Amino acid sequence: MEELKNVVTKDEKVEEDEGLKILADAENIIEQTNNKHSKAKKFILFFVIPLVVLIILIAILSTIFALINMNNTNIIDGVFIQGVDVSNLSVDDAKNKLNSIVNEHISKEITLKYEDFTKALVPTQFSVNFDIDSAVSTAYSIGRNGNIFENNFSILNALLNSYNIGQDMAYDPDLLNALLVELNNELPGRMENSGYYVDGTSLIIDPGKEGVNVDTEALSNRIVKALSDINNNDIVIEIPVVNVAPTPIDLDAIYNEIHKDPVDAYYTTDPYVVHPSSTGLDFDISMDEAKEMLKTYQEEYTIPLKVTYPNVSTNDIGSEAFPDLLSSFRTSFTSSNSNRSTNIRLCSEKINGTVLMPGETFSFNQVVGKRTPEAGFKPATAYSGGKVVQEYGGGICQVSSTLYNAVLYANLEITERTNHGYKPSYVDPGLDATVSWGGPDFKFTNNRDYPIRIVCDTSNKILNVYIYGLKRDTDYKVVLDAQYVSTVNYKTVYQKDSSLKSGQSKVIQSGSNGCKTATYKYLYDANGTLVSSECISRDTYNPHNKIIAVGE
16 A cells, blocks of 8 residues: 555656646747747847838938939039030030030041151041930930939939940041042052053053052051040051052063054944054064063063054044044143143143043053153152152143043043042042052043044143044033032141241241032933932042241
8 A cells, every 4th residue: 555655656746747847848938939029029129120211211312312303404413425524514515515525626637657657637537426416315314214213323323433425436438448548649668550551662561569558447447446535636546557569460461452453444424433543563572582571670661562553543534533522621731830731741642532442441541651751751749648749740630630521521431530639729629530650540431332532632731631422312411510518627737947946937838728529410411301410429638737837
């Protein structure tokens, strides 16, 4: 009995201990739960509530910030366009400010330099302009083109870090390329291509000269890159060049072009058909001897020709074969000096009487030949790099330009023509054609169905060029209109001169403006109805800068 009592007491003790343990666990759980609630309360007190307050405060401040800027009609603070500060400016004021800077920028000369040679270009010559309206519109939209928070962020970011907006630059690549072609013609040491011409009983072959040509693509990229920075007003660019060899002499091809048997001229009148004469030409030495001659370099090769003349030349049948005057044009060289006048007369004599069959192309350089003292040409004034220089054949561009106008009025096809770098004095800008041996040529093709004959007369220092042929009922009246587009203003350049005292100055060269032109050709039928209009060229003429020497 006593043992049973002890067992019972022991079981009760175990149950009591377990109960106490359970109670302790419950109290512990309650305590842990209370601690978690306490931590949660602390988290809410210390983190959540301040965050909510901050969000509310930001929202309030954003609203206030937005309300403050809502009535701001100017560009926000901290906005730049290509480094130009347009902060707090109205759209119009920003445009005016940029226009002033851009106009100054594109009116500044760009100096192109190769060794001791320099050439100045003005960006307006190739129609450089910047899209100011678009850039200002973008600047004005900052802080206005999003929601309230995005706009406020943009405004604050502009204040802290600023925005710098770019501008798109545009230019006329054709005009720039034309200027670079002119530059290449003036470059010292430029490559001169090979060529040939017949002078009496001699075939003159010029092997040309190896030299350099302007790398126009690379130079164009350099110019555009430098110009894109509107804050750069002192641009000097080294001219990139490439070494170029002239076209090799192909004696077989030359022989095939010049070799011919003599042919007598004749014509029929019903219908009018001219069969022009042809002078027979052949080498007066063997082909092997001629090729052997070319193996040793010479500045000029002379191959003797055997000339066989026809019994009846085209000139003998005269005006009867070319009954109609298709066009004419005249220029005056009364102000020319003796040497220049000689060159014009000599050049005209070489062209006079030239007959072109249908489809045949006239080349000024081939017909006139190389301008050398041996050919009778004299040194006379010409322009090179914007400066007056003396060169053999100076003045013959007046002949090529006069011929160019006569060809236009005859409605013949122009196949090669280049304008001068500077305005000519003897024809209107836009109606000139420059030529240079080894460089620019003037070429045109007889696109009529009947031969034409060129007649040149230089009486009384008036150069007359006539083109004769046979008129057709389908011929048009040609009207030319060389329109002035814009002025390229000259700049005043100052040069130091040690021969002058300090404060003294002397004008070395007077300035004259250049210009841009667009030349149109209008065709009218016999009833006076306009049949077609065509822009045949767009030309740019450089200004002659005014040069003033000043004492040091």
